[in-house]
Amino acid sequence: MIGQYLSLVGLEKHFGSVRAVTSLSLEIGAGEFVSLVGPSGSGKTTALNMIAGFEGPSAGKIVIGGRDVTHVAPNRRGIGMVFQKYALFPHLTVRQNIAFPLRMQRQSNKTRMTTRVEEMLELVQLSSFGERYPQQLSGGQQQRVALARALAFEPPVLLMDEPLGALDKKLREAMQFEIKSLQERLGATVVYVTHDQDEALTMSDRVAVMAGGELKQFGTPTELYRHPNSAFVADFIGRMNFIEGNCIENAGGTAVVRLSDDTVLSIRAQGLPATPKAGQTIKLAIRPERVRVARRGEGGSGCLAAVVQACVFVGSVHILVVRLESRPDVLLQIQLPAEGGLPFQERDAVDLLLDDGAIHLFANTERHAA
Amino acid sequence: MSTDLAPLPNRLPLIRGHYAAATFHAFAKAFGMIVLATVIGCVLFFLLLPTLIVIPMSLSETDYIQFPPSGLSLKWYRAYFSDPDWMAATWFSLKIALATTATATIMGTMAALAIVRGRLPFSSALQALALGPMIVPHIVLGVALYLVFSPLQLTGNFFGFLIAHTVLATPYVMITVTAALQRFDPALELAALNCGANRLQAFVLVVLPNIAPGVAAGAVFAFLASFDEATVAFFISDIGGKSIGRKMFEDIDFNLTPVIAAVSTVLVVVSLMLMGAIHLANAQKRG
Amino acid sequence: MSGPCEVPQPAFPRQRRSTAASARFYSRGVSVCLAAPLVVALAIGFVYPVTRLVGLSFEGGSLEQHRRLVAEPLYLGVLASTVKVAFIVTIASLLLGFPVAYLMARLRHGIAMVVAACVFIPLWTSVLVRSYAWVVLLQRNGIVNTLLADAGITDGPLKLIYTQGAVIVAMTHVLMPFMILPIYSTLQTLPPDYNRAARNLGAGAFRAFISVTLPLSLPGVFAGSVLCFVLALGFYITPALVGGPGSMLMATLIGQQTTVLLDWPFAAALSTVLLTVTLIFVFLFRKTLSLSKGLHSVH
Ligand SMILES: Nc1ncnc2c1ncn2[C@@H]1O[C@H](COP(=O)(O)OP(=O)(O)OP(=O)(O)O)[C@@H](O)[C@H]1O
Ligand SMILES: [Mg+2]
Numbered sequence: 001m002i003g004q005y006l007s008l009v010g011l012e013k014h015f016g017s018v019r020a021v022t023s024l025s026l027e028i029g030a031g032e033f034v035s036l037v038g039p040s041g042s043g044k045t046t047a048l049n050m051i052a053g054f055e056g057p058s059a060g061k062i063v064i065g066g067r068d069v070t071h072v073a074p075n076r077r078g079i080g081m082v083f084q085k086y087a088l089f090p091h092l093t094v095r096q097n098i099a100f101p102l103r104m105q106r107q108s109n110k111t112r113m114t115t116r117v118e119e120m121l122e123l124v125q126l127s128s129f130g131e132r133y134p135q136q137l138s139g140g141q142q143q144r145v146a147l148a149r150a151l152a153f154e155p156p157v158l159l160m161d162e163p164l165g166a167l168d169k170k171l172r173e174a175m176q177f178e179i180k181s182l183q184e185r186l187g188a189t190v191v192y193v194t195h196d197q198d199e200a201l202t203m204s205d206r207v208a209v210m211a212g213g214e215l216k217q218f219g220t221p222t223e224l225y226r227h228p229n230s231a232f233v234a235d236f237i238g239r240m241n242f243i244e245g246n247c248i249e250n251a252g253g254t255a256v257v258r259l260s261d262d263t264v265l266s267i268r269a270q271g272l273p274a275t276p277k278a279g280q281t282i283k284l285a286i287r288p289e290r291v292r293v294a295r296r297g298e299g300g301s302g303c304l305a306a307v308v309q310a311c312v313f314v315g316s317v318h319i320l321v322v323r324l325e326s327r328p329d330v331l332l333q334i335q336l337p338a339e340g341g342l343p344f345q346e347r348d349a350v351d352l353l354l355d356d357g358a359i360h361l362f363a364n365t366e367r368h369a370a
Numbered sequence: 371m372s373t374d375l376a377p378l379p380n381r382l383p384l385i386r387g388h389y390a391a392a393t394f395h396a397f398a399k400a401f402g403m404i405v406l407a408t409v410i411g412c413v414l415f416f417l418l419l420p421t422l423i424v425i426p427m428s429l430s431e432t433d434y435i436q437f438p439p440s441g442l443s444l445k446w447y448r449a450y451f452s453d454p455d456w457m458a459a460t461w462f463s464l465k466i467a468l469a470t471t472a473t474a475t476i477m478g479t480m481a482a483l484a485i486v487r488g489r490l491p492f493s494s495a496l497q498a499l500a501l502g503p504m505i506v507p508h509i510v511l512g513v514a515l516y517l518v519f520s521p522l523q524l525t526g527n528f529f530g531f532l533i534a535h536t537v538l539a540t541p542y543v544m545i546t547v548t549a550a551l552q553r554f555d556p557a558l559e560l561a562a563l564n565c566g567a568n569r570l571q572a573f574v575l576v577v578l579p580n581i582a583p584g585v586a587a588g589a590v591f592a593f594l595a596s597f598d599e600a601t602v603a604f605f606i607s608d609i610g611g612k613s614i615g616r617k618m619f620e621d622i623d624f625n626l627t628p629v630i631a632a633v634s635t636v637l638v639v640v641s642l643m644l645m646g647a648i649h650l651a652n653a654q655k656r657g
Numbered sequence: 658m659s660g661p662c663e664v665p666q667p668a669f670p671r672q673r674r675s676t677a678a679s680a681r682f683y684s685r686g687v688s689v690c691l692a693a694p695l696v697v698a699l700a701i702g703f704v705y706p707v708t709r710l711v712g713l714s715f716e717g718g719s720l721e722q723h724r725r726l727v728a729e730p731l732y733l734g735v736l737a738s739t740v741k742v743a744f745i746v747t748i749a750s751l752l753l754g755f756p757v758a759y760l761m762a763r764l765r766h767g768i769a770m771v772v773a774a775c776v777f778i779p780l781w782t783s784v785l786v787r788s789y790a791w792v793v794l795l796q797r798n799g800i801v802n803t804l805l806a807d808a809g810i811t812d813g814p815l816k817l818i819y820t821q822g823a824v825i826v827a828m829t830h831v832l833m834p835f836m837i838l839p840i841y842s843t844l845q846t847l848p849p850d851y852n853r854a855a856r857n858l859g860a861g862a863f864r865a866f867i868s869v870t871l872p873l874s875l876p877g878v879f880a881g882s883v884l885c886f887v888l889a890l891g892f893y894i895t896p897a898l899v900g901g902p903g904s905m906l907m908a909t910l911i912g913q914q915t916t917v918l919l920d921w922p923f924a925a926a927l928s929t930v931l932l933t934v935t936l937i938f939v940f941l942f943r944k945t946l947s948l949s950k951g952l953h954s955v956h
Contacts, residue, residue, distance in 0.1 A: 054560055074563040075572075087561035091579040100575075104566035149565070399862070410760055413753045413833075414775040420790030420830060421782045423800070427793065473698075481695040488688025496692060503703055505939055507891020509908040510928040513915055514706035517713065517925075537702035540695060559682055598783035601893045605915070615785055622789050622898050631793075634786040645781045 003031040003187040004065030004156035011060035013046050020046040022213045031187040033180070035200035038210035044193045048159050051191065053077050065156050080150030082160040086142045088134035094145050095130040101153045120148040123182070140171045147179065151186065161193045176203055197237055209233050231362040234285050241332040243284045244364060247276045255361060257282060262326065263304055267359050276363035283362045288335040290358035293320065293344065299351025306332070308348045318342050322350060421638060428631035446632040456617065456633065463597055463614040466528060470535040470596035475589045477536065478543025486551040504541045512605035519606055526611030534606055535596040542595055543588030550584025583652055590644045598637065714925035722926035736930065739907040742825060743889035749829045750836040750885050751878065758837045762844035780834035788898045791827040792818060795899070819901025827899045832888055836881035843877025879945040890935050907931045
């Protein structure tokens with residue numbers, strides 16, 4: 001039963017004139033861990049509520065393991081869910097909380113029910129806490145009880161709506177690891193909503209980025225990070241620098257762009273998309289760690305002249321903030337390895353070298369997330 | 371620091387003056403505290419006295435009201451429990467109060483659910499209307515109910531009382547249950563559905579246990595609202611069916627005997643036990 | 658997987674709102690069914706009788722009963738003295754009740770419980786019992802008169818009962834808890850830090866009280882006062898038992914019309930006037946009136 005495939009076909013949800021979710025289609029494989037990320041109000045919770053059955057979709061279809069559950073009542077879907085604030089029943093002990101879904105399924109066999117509860121307690125390492133009430137547990141322990149309750153009846157799909165939102169950073173990271181290893185061990189299909197893109201990238205097999213109720217991109221973390229299909233996704237996942245410009249030519253794996261400071265760059269890279277076309281205004285995007293920095297005059301040809309504005313040491317890396325000489329309104333972030341000290345300081349004149357293979361070009365039609 | 375220029379001896383009087391001021395201040399403060407404590411003590415005495423005075427009176431030996439009583443006896447309690455009129459009124463009221471508790475608690479809880487958790491048209495109007503009986507003068511309601519009930523032979527009648535007292539008692543239930551529902555996390559109900567419970571199971575197994583303190587408090591208020599009620603009861607009672615409130619009202623007005631003190635003591639003990647139980651249950655729940 | 662960008666990310670601005678799906682659980686149809694029994698009960702036991710009563714006062718489309726009420730100075734005098742008594746009772750409850758509420762909110766837990774008990778015990782005692790106790794205390798050969806005579810303060814018994822003074826004293830006693838509880842629940846939510854901050858900024862205890870605690874407690878004071886006043890306007894039991902012919906209030910006048918004179922249309926007119934006055938006050942102060950505050954602290 002546990003770990004079935006889930007497919008959403010053209011899901012829509014309208015609240016009056018608000019289009020909370022528009023034509024959302026996702027194919028989620030059995031045993032896959034998928035995260036939904038997106039800015040606040042992008043429709044993540046609404047999507048999850050539709051899968052759980054708390055909201056009826058305005059249009060579209062939800063299929064779990066071959067069974068169309070679009071119009072099935074929430075209590076007959078057998079989907080496990082971990083709520084944001086856990087939603088543990090305060091009047092029941094930990095053991096009774098975990099037994100609750102089994103009781104509802106009319107598991108006639110009492111002994112099988114008890115052994116199952118004990119199994120679940122063991123799974124989340126809370127065997128000695130069975131007789132406690134939820135309010136007598138720490139946040140992390142409550143989280144684990146919620147997980148155990150949702151997994152107790154081996155749900156085909158497990159939904160989690162920002163399950164770690166209420167925990168502090170350390171505990172969050174520990175729980176991320178725990179949830180992930182549990183999911184892998186059990187082979188559960190998980191749909192996981194989070195605000196935290198780091199969390200999504202570290203935990204998921206695939207990530208769905210949503211904005212304004214629409215699915216922007218669905219892919220593995222590396223795909224999203226390396227090949228974002230829009231400026232929005234590029235900006236939303238990880239840190240990205242943008243420089244505006246014009247496309248002069250784009251054909252046969254080579255693009256020629258003129259940046260707003262009149263530098264003309266010729267970019268040769270595999271997998272350049274066919275858009276933007278010649279004549280379109282564009283956004284050139286590059287990750288902070290893919291910009292190379294040299295002292296002024298040492299960068300060779302095709303460099304951008306810039307001035308260092310600030311150097312910040314953040315532990316694992318140095319962050320340089322530089323200002324383009326010809327376009328003082330464009331600030332770029334550059335990430336340099338921390339070891340070996342920093343060869344630059346504020347007000348140094350530098351040359352920036354953009355790594356051809358790491359440049360993304362987007363037609364400048366959309367606004368980006370930030 | 372103030373200036374240090376003046377030689378020390380010159381500053382002494384100042385310091386002394388300061389001391390004097392300080393002691394005066396402390397004195398004034400202490401005096402103020404004593405006055406305040408006395409006032410509050412008197413107010414508390416004023417609040418408590420009438421309730422407590424009926425207990426010794428009910429134990430007095432004499433036929434007329436006397437305080438302090440000259441001797442102790444239980445004869446007024448005996449008189450109360452052996453008087454068929456008092457007993458009839460007591461049973462009548464008890465039956466009404468229990469039935470009212472049931473109807474008011476059920477109806478009030480249902481309405482509170484609809485108002486807090488449902489999509490109810492005219493919800494705030496219903497809320498205002500349901501609380502109306504607490505605000506509208508009871509004498510007005512009493513006269514109005516008499517006018518309607520009397521031609522229908524509903525005066526002195528169990529069902530007449532039940533209707534009237536249900537209307538009077540439901541606001542208490544609505545207030546306590548609404549408060550309890552507003553404290554209740556709606557996600558718990560969704561969690562129950564998600565665990566496979568149907569709506570009824572979700573309500574009975576998850577919502578009800580969590581709002582139970584509010585429902586119980588509402589039930590106790592409803593019971594007392596009916597059992598202690600006298601104004602409306604004054605109008606809708608008749609010879610055939612008289613509530614304990616109406617009977618007491620009459621006897622205080624025309625026939626002042628220590629039996630009333632005994633009845634009063636019984637009422638006080640019942641009220642305090644019920645309210646005390648609710649209070650303790652809630653304190654335990656919180657602690 | 659290679660760690661993505663380690664640049665510290667600004668957290669997204671979060672807005673917590675429970676989704677409508679979870680907050681509004683019951684559909685319209687179910688909600689209507691849930692509310693229906695109460696609506697029916699209110700219609701039968703409240704709306705219809707009161708409408709009938711008001712209708713009776715305009716019997717045959719005539720204003721005669723109301724004209725009679727206005728024409729006779731006696732009745733307008735009763736209305737005026739009802740408002741006056743309600744006002745005095747409210748002020749007395751406020752002056753006496755505020756210190757008690759303040760003490761309840763500020764005292765250590767143990768003593769506060771004792772004070773609270775002194776407030777709750779009378780609240781939970783039947784109004785009849787309390788009125789009865791006042792009859793016993795104030796009657797001709799009652800406890801107060803006995804004590805006064807024994808102490809040699811008075812020669813003969815004073816006429817205490819069946820006076821307006823007795824009505825005011827007894828009604829203040831009955832209604833004071835309704836004043837204390839809203840004030841208490843407001844004061845209780847004020848963190849003591851405000852007061853401490855004021856003291857710290859150089860205000861004396863009295864100044865701190867006047868300039869910080871008192872203004873912040875005003876919502877409770879208003880809630881309690883409106884509740885007290887409205888309840889006092891329509892009070893029947895206590896003035897009926899403790900008051901006399903010289904201290905007639907609207908409620909007792911209505912009682913007299915119905916039980917002694919059996920003049921139902923006129924009683925209906927009086928009731929309509931009392932109801933209207935009450936509703937006007939409730940409407941004017943609907944923002945401050947909080948019925949739940951009175952019960953709130955009980956549980
Ligand atoms: N019941 C509802 N009625 C009307 N509008 C709604 C309702 N539920 C959600 N919305 C709207 O739908 C949109 C998507 O909401 P949703 O809660 O799904 O966002 P989200 O991605 O979960 O956001 P967050 O990250 O803040 O939790 C929002 O604009 C929201 O205001
Ligand atoms: Mg959400």
